[in-house]
Amino acid sequence: MMAQFQEVLRQSSLHPKPAGLVLQYGTAGFRTNAKHLDHIMFRMGLLATLRSKKTKATIGVMVTASHNPEEDNGVKLVDPMGEMVTQAWEGYATLLANAEQQDVLTSLKEIIEKEAVNMSQEANVFLGRDTRCSSARLSQAVLDGVSALGGHSKDYGLVTTPQLHYMVCCQNTGDKYGEATVEGYYNKLSQAYIQLIKHAPNCTDDQKHLCVDGANGIGALKVREMEAHLKSGLQISLVNDGSQGKLNDQCGADFVKVQQKPPSGMKMNPGERCCSFDGDADRIVYYYTDSEGQFHLLDGDKIATLISTFLKELLTQAGLNLNIAVVQTAYANGSSTRYLEDTMKVIVRCTKTGVKHLHHAAQEFDIGVYFEANGHGTVLFSKSAEEKIQQLSKDPNTDDERKTAALLLQNTINVINQTVGDAISDMLLIEAILATKGLTVQQWDAIYSDLPNRQLKVKVSDRRVIDTTDAERRAVRPAGLQETIDSLVKKYRQARSFVRPSGTEDVVRVYAEAETQESADALAHEVSLAVYRLAGGVGDEPKPLH
Numbered sequence: 001m002m003a004q005f006q007e008v009l010r011q012s013s014l015h016p017k018p019a020g021l022v023l024q025y026g027t028a029g030f031r032t033n034a035k036h037l038d039h040i041m042f043r044m045g046l047l048a049t050l051r052s053k054k055t056k057a058t059i060g061v062m063v064t065a066s067h068n069p070e071e072d073n074g075v076k077l078v079d080p081m082g083e084m085v086t087q088a089w090e091g092y093a094t095l096l097a098n099a100e101q102q103d104v105l106t107s108l109k110e111i112i113e114k115e116a117v118n119m120s121q122e123a124n125v126f127l128g129r130d131t132r133c134s135s136a137r138l139s140q141a142v143l144d145g146v147s148a149l150g151g152h153s154k155d156y157g158l159v160t161t162p163q164l165h166y167m168v169c170c171q172n173t174g175d176k177y178g179e180a181t182v183e184g185y186y187n188k189l190s191q192a193y194i195q196l197i198k199h200a201p202n203c204t205d206d207q208k209h210l211c212v213d214g215a216n217g218i219g220a221l222k223v224r225e226m227e228a229h230l231k232s233g234l235q236i237s238l239v240n241d242g243s244q245g246k247l248n249d250q251c252g253a254d255f256v257k258v259q260q261k262p263p264s265g266m267k268m269n270p271g272e273r274c275c276s277f278d279g280d281a282d283r284i285v286y287y288y289t290d291s292e293g294q295f296h297l298l299d300g301d302k303i304a305t306l307i308s309t310f311l312k313e314l315l316t317q318a319g320l321n322l323n324i325a326v327v328q329t330a331y332a333n334g335s336s337t338r339y340l341e342d343t344m345k346v347i348v349r350c351t352k353t354g355v356k357h358l359h360h361a362a363q364e365f366d367i368g369v370y371f372e373a374n375g376h377g378t379v380l381f382s383k384s385a386e387e388k389i390q391q392l393s394k395d396p397n398t399d400d401e402r403k404t405a406a407l408l409l410q411n412t413i414n415v416i417n418q419t420v421g422d423a424i425s426d427m428l429l430i431e432a433i434l435a436t437k438g439l440t441v442q443q444w445d446a447i448y449s450d451l452p453n454r455q456l457k458v459k460v461s462d463r464r465v466i467d468t469t470d471a472e473r474r475a476v477r478p479a480g481l482q483e484t485i486d487s488l489v490k491k492y493r494q495a496r497s498f499v500r501p502s503g504t505e506d507v508v509r510v511y512a513e514a515e516t517q518e519s520a521d522a523l524a525h526e527v528s529l530a531v532y533r534l535a536g537g538v539g540d541e542p543k544p545l546h
């Protein structure tokens, strides 16, 4: 053990921490300019090794900064079942990341002691990275961390974030979930997709065509690889494939969602289905332009609605009594929540922002569909739900209609990456649903109409002065802020507004929706002003949008 710690010390000095630099393990790991991250990566290699010893399972480390600019990078840790690392260990990550050079061993020993980690236990770490030019160098630092503590590692190289989550889950479930290889991932998903679209009534080549914006990132590379497995069941035109443009620059799911406009490089014919991935391919949004040239976005809420409608219909056809819920955040458009509750009559839950919160809430149901409005989401099936579906599909006494529905449900389960939101998997599921239901993108869009909305951000000297409750829908601090928001909201029809401190940027976020765009914009501005005045705004006062 002593020798091991000596090695940690020696290696750590080769990955020095800039003195005074403080970083937080945020909503989705560490994320900042790549030049500050070498020591973080080395230390996350150490921490992943400890986590692996503790859980006696393989742990994942993904080097990516998702939709951030190319100059940034980041790292996310993946727990044994392919989930985000548990909260207590996020705290350890922050502790270890911020220890000054001479205190690294002390922090490491503190974690070992607190968690009673058996240091003679073997450790196994899976590593993946996105296409950023800093990613190769930074993943080497992770590998150094793993080897310093004598852990084993497997470097998957360039993979999407959800592919790495998938691999970790496969490895720890003895391949029950699938084979822990990229090829295994393509085979499982594409076979399920091909089975699903066999039920599509006379699908024309036109309907099989989809434009994909790869955000000039890893998703573009991987969608190309996947396409070869789909046996022309889907015809993809790929733009922003990384051959020319810059990662996430004027493109990608985050750009399209925030700017509410198509990415650069996308030529759209009226009514043509298009989608965008984000920089690590764990988010997807769809869109099209109508014959008047008007842009229409189909975000995570529309996706959740499409998927849950499809699943509910199949459950009814199969005669299966399983509960199904949709999990959203406060950002979900009010129209989507109303449609789901009043028309679809499914259970709707609201959680705090951040995938792990949605994921955990979705686990409480037989079938939990979770999506953030920004396009991150997936579907979780409980073990007993999967078993019931499987039994039904094999039962010789089941009539044809019920059997077909059960088989469709089974293939739906197989096309989904249940570990985390996955742009490729979500894309295949959406495409399969549209094909089997014979729906155009306009018909999907028409299921309900979004309420006009606006998002703004306000700079304050310390965003922690804002404290929220009720899944971030109400502010409890600073005093008077919620009362002010309530009285502003009352001025507009069908209005709703909330504020929350960002988990990834040093700002307070403001959301407002209302019957008209003018009202939503005015309300967002007025609430921003209230935040600026009551929560210590810095810089110029927020200006009206019009």
Ligand code: 16G
Binding pocket: 027, 028, 353, 354, 355, 356, 372, 374, 376, 501, 502, 503, 504, 505, 509
């Ligand atoms: C991260 C989260 C995303 C969330 C966003 C909110 C994960 C994997 N990603 O990107 O789910 O929507 O943060 O950012 O959890 P904000 O706190 O800055 O609004």
Ligand code: MG
Binding pocket: 066, 067, 278, 279, 280, 281, 282, 283
């Ligand atoms: Mg992402």
